[in-house]
Every structure is written in C-alpha cells, then in structure tokens.
Amino acid sequence: MLELLSLTPILKGLIVLTVAGLTFPITGVYLFRLNLLPLRFMLMHGAILGGAMALALQINPFWTTIVVNLLLVLFMVKTSRSMKIDAGQISTFFMVISISLAFIFIYKFNVPAKDTLTLLWGNLFTLSWTEVIGIGSFAVVLAGFQYHFRRQLRALFFDREIAFTSGINESRLYYAVVFLVAITVALAMKLIGALLLDALLLLPPVIASFRARSLKGMIFGSAIWGGVFAIGGFILSVAIDIPASSSIAALASLAFIIIYFFRNK
Amino acid sequence: MEHSLIVNLNDQTVFTSDQHWLYPLFELEDYIKQSEIGVNDLFLKDKIAGKAAACLIVFLGIKRCHIELLSERAIPVFRANGIEFTYDNLVDHIQCRTEDLITDKMSIADAYLFLRKRAGRVQGLSVKMENVTVRIEEKLVIDRLNLDMGRGEQLIIHGANGAGKTTFLRAVLGFLPLTEGAIKIGDYLVGSELWKQNRSIIGYVHQENIKNNFPISAGEVVQIGLGKSRISKNEAEYQVEVAMRRTSSFHLFNQPYHTLSGGEKQRVSLARCLCQNARVFLMDEPTAFLDQRGKEDLLLLLHELSRNEAPTMVLVSHELQWIEQLNWPRRELKGGKLC
Incomplete structure (x- = not known):
C-alpha cells in the first residue's frame, strides 16, 4: 500500500483527508449545539448548486461551491435579520431554491450524469495543490478560531442569553460560526460528497458526545474520531478498492453502532 | 497627626x-x-x-x-x-x-x-426604572413602571402567571426594546453603547432549562462568567475556584453540569455571576425544579450573598411560602405596574 503513496494524487488525498478529519468535525459540534441542522441541509444543497454551476459553466467547482455557500449564508443572515424570520425557516427556503436551480443548470447545460454524481460522493483524488493548500489553510483557521474563542464559544453553546449577559458579542460569534460551517460543508463536498459528508461532520461529534463531560472533551473527541475515520477510511478504500467517501461513511457508521452498543451495556 | x-x-x-x-x-x-x-x-x-x-x-x-x-x-x-x-x-x-x-x-x-x-461598601449598583413601558406584539405587558433601588438592596417581584415578571427581567437585561421610558443600572443607561460594553455588570440566573444536556462541566459554566476578559489560564482557574468556593460548589468543578441537582445548578449559576463580578443579580424563578432541600440551600446562599458581596438582587418568584422565608421587600407586578 505504501507504494501507492508515491502517487501524488493519492498522497494529496491522504494529507487532505487527515487534516479535514482532524478539524472538520469541530463544525459538527457547532451544528449540533446551535441546532443548525436546517442550515446544513441548505449548505449541502448550496454546494450541489455550486458544483452544478461549475460543471455547466466549466469553471473551478472547488471555489464555486465555497462562493455559492457563502452567498447563501449572507442572504440567509440578511433576510432573517431584516424580515425577522426564523433562520431555520429561511434555510429551508434557500435549500429548496438551491436544489431546483442546480437541476435547472444540469438539465439546461447537459451536464453528464457521471460528472453530476461526483457532487454526491466527492472527488478526493482530483485535488490540485492550490486546493490542498486552501483546505489546509482553512483547517488552521478553524482550529485557531476554536482555540482563540473557546471560552466565548462555550458560553454561546451553553446558553445564548447567558453569553449575552456575560458581555460576549454572541450575535457576531454566531454568524462567524455559520460562515465557518458554510465553508466546511463546501470543502467536505469536494472530499467526500454531499451524501456522505455527515460521516465526517456529524458522526464524530455524536460518538464523542457519548462520553464527553465537557466542551473540551467533545472537541477533542470529535477531532480524534474524525481523524480515525478519515485515515481508517482511506486505508480501507485503498485496500479493497472502494470510493474513499463510502469507506469513511461505512467505517464511521460501524464505529457508531459498536460504540452505541457498548455504551448501553 | x-x-x-x-x-x-x-x-x-x-x-x-x-x-x-x-x-x-x-x-x-x-x-x-x-x-x-x-x-x-x-x-x-x-x-x-x-x-x-x-x-x-x-x-x-x-x-x-x-x-x-x-x-x-x-x-x-x-x-x-x-x-x-x-x-x-x-x-x-x-x-x-x-x-x-x-x-x-x-x-x-x-x-x-x-x-x-x-458607607457605599457594597458590590451592588442602583437600579432605576422611569416610566418603563414594554409592548410585546401590541400587547401592553409593562405599563409606565417606576422603580428605584439603592445599591445592595434586594427586591422580590411576585405576581400571577403571565403578569409580566419575566418580561420585566428581560427588559432590565436589555433583551427587549422599551416602547417608552428608561432603565439605568448605576450610571449605565440600558441599551446605550457604554452599557453594551459593560453589560456583564448584570448577572442573570434564569429558569433552569432541564432539556439542556450540553456536555459542559460545572467549572466551565462558572468560567463563562469571565466572558471575553483576556486573562491567563492560571488567573481564570483561580477566579473560578474563588467564586465556586464562595457558593460551596467547588467540589462540583469537574461534574457534568446537566447531572447536577437543581440546587447544585443554582449554586453553580450564582458562582458564575460572582465570577462575572456582576453587581446586580437578576433571578427568574430560581426555586423552579428545586426540592425542599434545594430551596433551603438557596435561601442560605442568598442570605450569605446579601451579607457579604451585597450585590443588588431582584428575584422573581411566585412561591409565596419560600418568599416569606427570604424576608426581602416585596412588590407585586399587576396590570403592568408594581404595587
């Protein structure tokens, strides 16, 4: 297997997956704690829209999905603030409109079905060095954000009103979290696709929450499980020749069942 | 000399x-x-x-x-x-x-x-409300309410369910916009820029959300009181320890918060307010979800706080029997006014 690492696409894939596995689950903790699951759906569909647009217009899908997701978040924040509508409701609206636009692009521009499917299960081995550096830099920003704002984030996740009365600008922090989630979802789409990104984002925090007694434990637990699934899934994928996204999702699901079973024992 | x-x-x-x-x-x-x-x-x-x-x-x-x-x-x-x-x-x-x-x-x-x-040797700040009116979706909840509390004073606000007790507290906290009037905490006008920078002067203990099972330790909850202050890890730990010892909750430091009893949670919440260096404590139905022992514990703790740090304290409750034991001045909120 080691000789496969001499192939640049495989090496890049392993590096990126390891970095993403260790850091992206942090945003999974954010998603759970701030009850942003409707937002995640919107972002997943937004990423599909970005991917469809890129395929249709033959532009870089990596950056397009990021831009589309950021724009969606920006629209959502503006609309939710100005119209005083619940962010969950407005996310649902944008989710529906995104997927409908995505299919319009796919249909009107005759995007090949095979290319469209890469949006659903990712394309880990086609990363350019610029994209590798982009993902690596974002991972550093995400980890730095978590470390720097750990106290404020803890307050925000515990109770927004308490955070407010403690002097924390919880509103600004909330939107910073939403933007980071938007970028993470867009990047994870590239790595393991829309359908399987929960294996990297959500399952690690869910498993970590079984034993975590503090936010610190939850973050570290999520990062460790994310890293284990990413590296383990990659090795499995190379060993038995299946898509990396599927092997990561299968491994994470298996781990979830085993840990859940032993937890209740 | x-x-x-x-x-x-x-x-x-x-x-x-x-x-x-x-x-x-x-x-x-x-x-x-x-x-x-x-x-x-x-x-x-x-x-x-x-x-x-x-x-x-x-x-x-x-x-x-x-x-x-x-x-x-x-x-x-x-x-x-x-x-x-x-x-x-x-x-x-x-x-x-x-x-x-x-x-x-x-x-x-x-x-x-x-x-x-x-002698002015109390932690509390004065609370002044002048003609405060709050409407929620056109419904008049607080009607030209006036209140003048001196530094370190205590007050219980009681009233029937739906009388606006929680709205009253939320207005003081700045969560709700005032339709009319003004609220001053010490020299800070609630809602002003200066207040926004110093709003941690108010410590808030709200009704316990029993569904909140976020994995956070009691020590971490108290540390929330430090807000965005940039202090070293050692200093933060020291301040948390002092606050938790003051409310006899330091032994709970590593315990997950959601596994604590109602009384223990209240001790931890009050420690959070002390850690925050809050000078006005607002408590919304603090006895909700407390058993008899928890209520007695809270009573002792509030007496201790009023004797030592002496913050200004406003407590909203409808438990008349418990209020009697606390022996603080009382006002009833009725028809949007304090009687």
Whole structure:
C-alpha cells in the first residue's frame, strides 16, 4: 500500500483527508449545539448548486461551491435579520431554491450524469495543490478560531442569553460560526460528497458526545474520531478498492453502532 | 497627626487609621481579613463611638476597647455583647444621623449590612426604572413602571402567571426594546453603547432549562462568567475556584453540569455571576425544579450573598411560602405596574 503513496494524487488525498478529519468535525459540534441542522441541509444543497454551476459553466467547482455557500449564508443572515424570520425557516427556503436551480443548470447545460454524481460522493483524488493548500489553510483557521474563542464559544453553546449577559458579542460569534460551517460543508463536498459528508461532520461529534463531560472533551473527541475515520477510511478504500467517501461513511457508521452498543451495556 | 483609630496587639500598634465616620472600622475589617489576625487579643482605641460604631466593633469580634467620646446609646450594645470598654467622656448622643437610623429591632448582622450599604461598601449598583413601558406584539405587558433601588438592596417581584415578571427581567437585561421610558443600572443607561460594553455588570440566573444536556462541566459554566476578559489560564482557574468556593460548589468543578441537582445548578449559576463580578443579580424563578432541600440551600446562599458581596438582587418568584422565608421587600407586578 505504501507504494501507492508515491502517487501524488493519492498522497494529496491522504494529507487532505487527515487534516479535514482532524478539524472538520469541530463544525459538527457547532451544528449540533446551535441546532443548525436546517442550515446544513441548505449548505449541502448550496454546494450541489455550486458544483452544478461549475460543471455547466466549466469553471473551478472547488471555489464555486465555497462562493455559492457563502452567498447563501449572507442572504440567509440578511433576510432573517431584516424580515425577522426564523433562520431555520429561511434555510429551508434557500435549500429548496438551491436544489431546483442546480437541476435547472444540469438539465439546461447537459451536464453528464457521471460528472453530476461526483457532487454526491466527492472527488478526493482530483485535488490540485492550490486546493490542498486552501483546505489546509482553512483547517488552521478553524482550529485557531476554536482555540482563540473557546471560552466565548462555550458560553454561546451553553446558553445564548447567558453569553449575552456575560458581555460576549454572541450575535457576531454566531454568524462567524455559520460562515465557518458554510465553508466546511463546501470543502467536505469536494472530499467526500454531499451524501456522505455527515460521516465526517456529524458522526464524530455524536460518538464523542457519548462520553464527553465537557466542551473540551467533545472537541477533542470529535477531532480524534474524525481523524480515525478519515485515515481508517482511506486505508480501507485503498485496500479493497472502494470510493474513499463510502469507506469513511461505512467505517464511521460501524464505529457508531459498536460504540452505541457498548455504551448501553 | 493623631490617628482616629489605633489597634494594638500585646501593646504593639498593629493598625491605625486617619479616616472619619465609620470608615476606620471598615478599614480595620479589611485589615483583619487580609492579615488573618486573631481578633480576641486586639485592643481598640477610638476617638468617638456611637451606637453604629458599637455595632461594628461587636460585628468585627473585638473584645476590648477604649473610646474617648462615647455615646450612651453604645453602652447597651457593648454590654449585651460582653465587650470590655472604658471611656474618657460620656454624652447622651453624638451628632450623627446614622446613630438614629440603627433601631433596637436590628440584629448586629442587620446593622452591619445597613452600615455597609450606607458607607457605599457594597458590590451592588442602583437600579432605576422611569416610566418603563414594554409592548410585546401590541400587547401592553409593562405599563409606565417606576422603580428605584439603592445599591445592595434586594427586591422580590411576585405576581400571577403571565403578569409580566419575566418580561420585566428581560427588559432590565436589555433583551427587549422599551416602547417608552428608561432603565439605568448605576450610571449605565440600558441599551446605550457604554452599557453594551459593560453589560456583564448584570448577572442573570434564569429558569433552569432541564432539556439542556450540553456536555459542559460545572467549572466551565462558572468560567463563562469571565466572558471575553483576556486573562491567563492560571488567573481564570483561580477566579473560578474563588467564586465556586464562595457558593460551596467547588467540589462540583469537574461534574457534568446537566447531572447536577437543581440546587447544585443554582449554586453553580450564582458562582458564575460572582465570577462575572456582576453587581446586580437578576433571578427568574430560581426555586423552579428545586426540592425542599434545594430551596433551603438557596435561601442560605442568598442570605450569605446579601451579607457579604451585597450585590443588588431582584428575584422573581411566585412561591409565596419560600418568599416569606427570604424576608426581602416585596412588590407585586399587576396590570403592568408594581404595587
């Protein structure tokens, strides 16, 4: 297997997956704690829209999905603030409109079905060095954000009103979290696709929450499980020749069942 | 310069003060706390002492004193508490309004708290509400409400369900926009830029959300009180420990918050407010979800807080029996007004 690492696409894939596995689950903790699951759906569909647009217009899908997701978040924040509508409701609206636009692009521009499917299960081995550096830099920003704002984030996740009365600008922090989630979802789409990104984002925090007694434990637990699934899934994928996204999702699901079973024992 | 107060230990002067009124005695209190000196062997020499000073001397635990000019009103206080005292001159009373304000009904502890507030040595800030009106979706909930609380005072607001008690607290916290009127906490106008930068002066203990099972330890909850202050890890840990010890909850430091009992959660929440250095405590139905023991614990803790840090405290509750035991001033919120 080691000789496969001499192939640049495989090496890049392993590096990126390891970095993403260790850091992206942090945003999974954010998603759970701030009850942003409707937002995640919107972002997943937004990423599909970005991917469809890129395929249709033959532009870089990596950056397009990021831009589309950021724009969606920006629209959502503006609309939710100005119209005083619940962010969950407005996310649902944008989710529906995104997927409908995505299919319009796919249909009107005759995007090949095979290319469209890469949006659903990712394309880990086609990363350019610029994209590798982009993902690596974002991972550093995400980890730095978590470390720097750990106290404020803890307050925000515990109770927004308490955070407010403690002097924390919880509103600004909330939107910073939403933007980071938007970028993470867009990047994870590239790595393991829309359908399987929960294996990297959500399952690690869910498993970590079984034993975590503090936010610190939850973050570290999520990062460790994310890293284990990413590296383990990659090795499995190379060993038995299946898509990396599927092997990561299968491994994470298996781990979830085993840990859940032993937890209740 | 002659000192207004001299304190000796075994014929050696250990403390002097040149302040006036009751401040030398409050300075002595600080000195005793800092030096952890035993008070039984201290001998205190004061220029003038009336009933107020006598109460303070007793509260500090001083056993022997000499007063140059003593008010007759101080003598019963000294005698009732077994203080050995001598004096140079005795007068009917001294020209001090404070002496008239200490009534015979007051215990030494009550008198001490009263004098602390009068001396401005309390953590609390004043709370002033002028013509405050709050409408929620066109419904008038608070109607031209006025309130004037001094520093370190306490108040219970009670009323029927839906009377607007929680809205009242949320307005003070700045969560709700006022339709009319103004709220001032100390010198800060709620909603102003200055207040936004200093809003941690209000500590909020809301009704416990029993569904909140976020994995967070009790110590981490208390640390939330530090807000965005940039302090070292060691300093943060020290401040959290001090606050938790003050509310006897330090043993819960590593416990997951959601596994604590209702009473323990309230202790941790109050420690959070202390850690925040809040000067006004707002508590919304703090006895909700508490068993009898939890309610008794909370009662003791609130009494302790009002004696020591003395923040200004507003408590909203509809549990009349528990309110009776707390023995704080009460106002009923009815028709959007305080009665």
